[in-house]
Amino acid sequence: MNIAMLGSGFIGRFYADSIQGYRSKDKIVSIYSRKEESAKKFAADYKVAFVATSMEEAIARPEVQVVCIALPNNLHEEAVMLCCKHKKAVITTKPLGRNAAEAERMLIAVEKAGIFNGYLEDLVYTPKFIKANDSVKKGALGRILWAKSRETHPGPHSDWFWDIEQAGGGCILDLGCHCVEITRSYIGKDIKPIEVMCWADTQVKPIDAEDHAIGLIKYENGAIAQFEVSWTFRGGMDLRDEVAGTDGTIWINNFLRTGFEMFTAGGKKGYVAEKAETEKGWLFPVGDEVTELGYNHMFADMFNSFDGKKNPMEGFYDGYIVNEIMDACYRSAKSKKWEPVDLKVWRGLEKAAPISGVREYDKDHLFVKEEILPDGRTKIILKEKKTGRIIQKEK
Amino acid sequence: MNIAMLGSGFIGRFYADSIQGYRSKDKIVSIYSRKEESAKKFAADYKVAFVATSMEEAIARPEVQVVCIALPNNLHEEAVMLCCKHKKAVITTKPLGRNAAEAERMLIAVEKAGIFNGYLEDLVYTPKFIKANDSVKKGALGRILWAKSRETHPGPHSDWFWDIEQAGGGCILDLGCHCVEITRSYIGKDIKPIEVMCWADTQVKPIDAEDHAIGLIKYENGAIAQFEVSWTFRGGMDLRDEVAGTDGTIWINNFLRTGFEMFTAGGKKGYVAEKAETEKGWLFPVGDEVTELGYNHMFADMFNSFDGKKNPMEGFYDGYIVNEIMDACYRSAKSKKWEPVDLKVWRGLEKAAPISGVREYDKDHLFVKEEILPDGRTKIILKEKKTGRIIQKEK
Amino acid sequence: MNIAMLGSGFIGRFYADSIQGYRSKDKIVSIYSRKEESAKKFAADYKVAFVATSMEEAIARPEVQVVCIALPNNLHEEAVMLCCKHKKAVITTKPLGRNAAEAERMLIAVEKAGIFNGYLEDLVYTPKFIKANDSVKKGALGRILWAKSRETHPGPHSDWFWDIEQAGGGCILDLGCHCVEITRSYIGKDIKPIEVMCWADTQVKPIDAEDHAIGLIKYENGAIAQFEVSWTFRGGMDLRDEVAGTDGTIWINNFLRTGFEMFTAGGKKGYVAEKAETEKGWLFPVGDEVTELGYNHMFADMFNSFDGKKNPMEGFYDGYIVNEIMDACYRSAKSKKWEPVDLKVWRGLEKAAPISGVREYDKDHLFVKEEILPDGRTKIILKEKKTGRIIQKEK
């Protein structure tokens, strides 16, 4: 695959490490950056043949098959439109747009142009998520009741994230987009998100956007999603997801506790892990960030789908849904009420059956609970169907 | 100390194990249960001299110094009033009342009677919480921004919990009371809780009360508390607390991951731990539940305070505040809006200073963020005071 | 219980915190220290009535029921002999002697004097060990094949530990005594330890004794124990035990990973936990060290046994066995061969049956192994009884 990379910053480099990593047959053939120096350094580091400070030039090259957008949020729409113009397949970093209106325009444009489109939501491509969601889909947890995703760290690495005009928002837009798609995937991408409740505040940082937010998303079948996002967290990059159903639960720690623990009294200078805060004492590095953060599986899905003329797991449509949910969150944070998710485009189930976990015990009773007591007896709690009374007995 | 125990069920027995455990000088001298057989068994097991099926008789005994209420929620008020009548010191299990009105009446009654009163909120007495909160109070985490407490399990062990009339509510009342007081303690018991937002639903169990709820509590200084409570969780008893401030974070796992891991292919029958669900495979027992759940430190504080004529760490006043917050949660779950906490009694700060974490970098700039990049460079992000512009530079 | 405490240092204070902790009815009534100032400070802190700089005076007081030895290793024998002379019950800190000869003399003396004797091996009284060993004894792990105990930290807190004359040895004697008794308890205190292999070296510290050692202890039934001890470890106090049998395993982390994790950027000065090395970054405090290290359960067993005229779980006999095993370790470290454990006193089984885990599959085959393969097939591996051939088939 021949790729044009738009953007030579932190995320562009992470993408390049993945795309050209291991024994890859894929190649970045064109690099665009606003700053020539940065583009040239990128080209030298990743052996890229063509360097451009014009976005359109980088895209239009005949050898380019797929354009990968790794730009600040405010430049996504312009880049996507150029891909439509030149009929190039396009994959774009998260979030798709700064808001749902932008995302919707991009979705309509790529579909009208008939080009392959992928949404680079890496955190639903982590090896752990893929296996966990596979278990969920096979029913290992029963019916899903709740999914939660937490992404907090001490704040992003580039200036533009902190500027509400370029970024479009604060930590909800930067981190919440991951959480929304992770929890939506666990609950089921076919199930309609109905309404949201969100608290957001600027507790610490001298910025206009929120630096801390907590949100709830109610789905049509009664399942509930939860996110916790923050740029105020101290201690590294905290990426933890959980999902619970009628029959079980999954806990994932993607970054800070992965079975790799190091104590060093010495404190050798250098990079430990993304957003690590110390170089001394107990540290928790990640083996291979590019893999653990999902990049390898994500690009494999994107390029294999392109080769196979299929849709990737995550497309612009998904990015659009995520933007609509986040827009509703911003409205709720202001109105202090639950706010409906206003989906102009919806391709899932029109009417989802309610999750309902009530279990029959025998013909006269519903099952409530069974527990072994410290003295070894087993107590069972039931509801009488006729009277509605709760009773208990020993088993 | 001579104690009258009211209630001979699960919690009464746990309390007795703690009160008469180790090398204790304290003694249960009187036991009340509605069921004579249960009272007699309790008396035999714990060598209690006096057995009663009349609550008042159990309380009124002259040798009784402290009455310990371990009864269903709907019987707390009656028991407290009898203690007031007989001028006996009283300590009562959580929650104080089924609602704030009950709690307020109890608070007023004990204070009018001038009797010692203690609120048995064990989870702010766990060894981990005590040490963690001590670190928080000493400033190890800076200013507290967020505190969260999660208590979920597959549902309570006795029938009355599941009956909304006797219990007064579902998992919010049963489990949320812990979470509210844990997070309130981290944020500061002097800081006024202002308003709450709560989602509650009955997702699985055939009952009238909620079996799953998530809530947010906003404090006057801008700090936010969060609770997650459920009777639908599968996997054991999940008690996890977290707190984060401008300078750090604490993560506590009280029950399911405490450094004790066991795999057994055999599955010998018997009690593993409170609300454990399996007897085979990987199990996570707790060393000494009575200690780990805080009972030992709690009763030590209660009885030492009584001896020393001081107030214990947790009194009826605290129980009342918790009930008011939970009442607001129930209102919010219905109204789908943030609801004010309506405190008729408040003894903390009248006006708390807002937490504010903005840090000056130099005379022209505010500090936003510093990060080491994968290539070893250190980037620093600042806000220009004059222009409000976000800039970045290498250090 | 009225206790005379001999020694007012680190360990004496830990013991006092435990003995007089919670709601204890026990009381230290007499304190001995070589240094008057230290004895007086101890007496003031713990409200001890009688202060002595003569060991015998402290012991001989008529109100003293039990003498607790918390002295350097080289003073144990003298103190024990004085207890024999005055017919006082005696409990002594670990190790019992500096070597088996000392330990044997003490054992013979207390038995001849007919006095109650307890060996303060706290780490077989931790709440985790007690519950784990209870599971082992109930058969949850099947037949025990291997037990391992690791105790490493950056070195002891008092000068005398580092002096081979006073201490009698290095980290084997200081830490190995714990490991030996933990693993012996898991394997079965009735099973005879037969021979040992030990590596020991002085890798880091400027001392005459060993600062790092690894040992193996073979038991008569074929079970194997393993210890890892060191004063060179960096990162805090690492206390981890494991035990494995034919049906399962238990992993215990007593100190560094107990479900309590703290990140602090601030680094407030002060005590974090025993042998913690940093005050900044990720820290792992322990909720209540006195409980977690086993002191509370240990003293409860000691004093309850004394009251009930029973032997405690750990007596001088156990201390003697441990010293014999350690002596053999020191011999092996020099000879570079397995060395026999030379028990002059043995009260366990004279002939233990060999553990043997071979399981019959059907009348023609012995069971070797069953495994689910990545493609979902289940493969079973068997040994033909007649031919001895290993075969595999799908299930």
Next chain:
Amino acid sequence: MNIAMLGSGFIGRFYADSIQGYRSKDKIVSIYSRKEESAKKFAADYKVAFVATSMEEAIARPEVQVVCIALPNNLHEEAVMLCCKHKKAVITTKPLGRNAAEAERMLIAVEKAGIFNGYLEDLVYTPKFIKANDSVKKGALGRILWAKSRETHPGPHSDWFWDIEQAGGGCILDLGCHCVEITRSYIGKDIKPIEVMCWADTQVKPIDAEDHAIGLIKYENGAIAQFEVSWTFRGGMDLRDEVAGTDGTIWINNFLRTGFEMFTAGGKKGYVAEKAETEKGWLFPVGDEVTELGYNHMFADMFNSFDGKKNPMEGFYDGYIVNEIMDACYRSAKSKKWEPVDLKVWRGLEKAAPISGVREYDKDHLFVKEEILPDGRTKIILKEKKTGRIIQKEK
């Protein structure tokens, strides 16, 4: 890269998943298996053009650039000799030989033939090991004192492993080869292994080889390596490595605790993870086994080295060293003494400087220890250079 795969079993398939995974440009072009059916199934699953039941035919194909040996241990030498004959680059699974004599013959043969040779020791290519060893080499732990590797599970998946003739040994040869190379890499591949002590027994399985072993390897500079290997472990596949130095420690859990925890009451049938033992209760899957077990980084190093005409990180020479160390272990298990490692080929340092951690405190004292006490005082322990006396003082 065009690869001939010899062997179509469990390990051959794992290798193929890695070699042709993600977006790889590498291709298996020839597959050999003794069983035609198995070879054909492999060819179908991995789209391999050429199928052979003759080893030589599979190797000799002109399009083959590299031969990958994934055969039982007793067939390695034959396969290597054929590669020499046909001058094909060869990479072989672990262990290199059934013993050092086989390994030495293979080493001499490939060097004489002048062919590229790689040793597929995957566990020094896991993402965690690579990063950990990088930290070690940069000095984050100071001078390395001790390294330990544990690999235990309930036994291998194929019949031939259990047959001592085909396998050459038991769990030492199967699992110990990993542990030896992991610990040797941490200590330094330039440092000569001098002597070993090993305990080995057949505790559970009805086989001739050992099913449980523990070994120590002493290096010339005084560092010590430790391995624990077993086919009797219950609970899954336990892969844990540790390394400690004068300034720190690293703990790695490769498989059973990687931040992925699942509870399922349901127990859906199917593959959870390599050597998982249950399908119910708490399970600990691994995100992506092929990555976590090091296959991806291993083949990338092999093929990139071949392309770049460099030696890979692990070659036949390393495999030979490992075999020599294991041979010494088998001798020690019989002789019950430390046995020398008898290296006929050695390419590291001829004389390594002893590790020595003694630190000067001031001109008159050596540093022993510093510790914060529970009462907040800081105690420092020193050795007087002149007198050799250990002293302590407050800081």
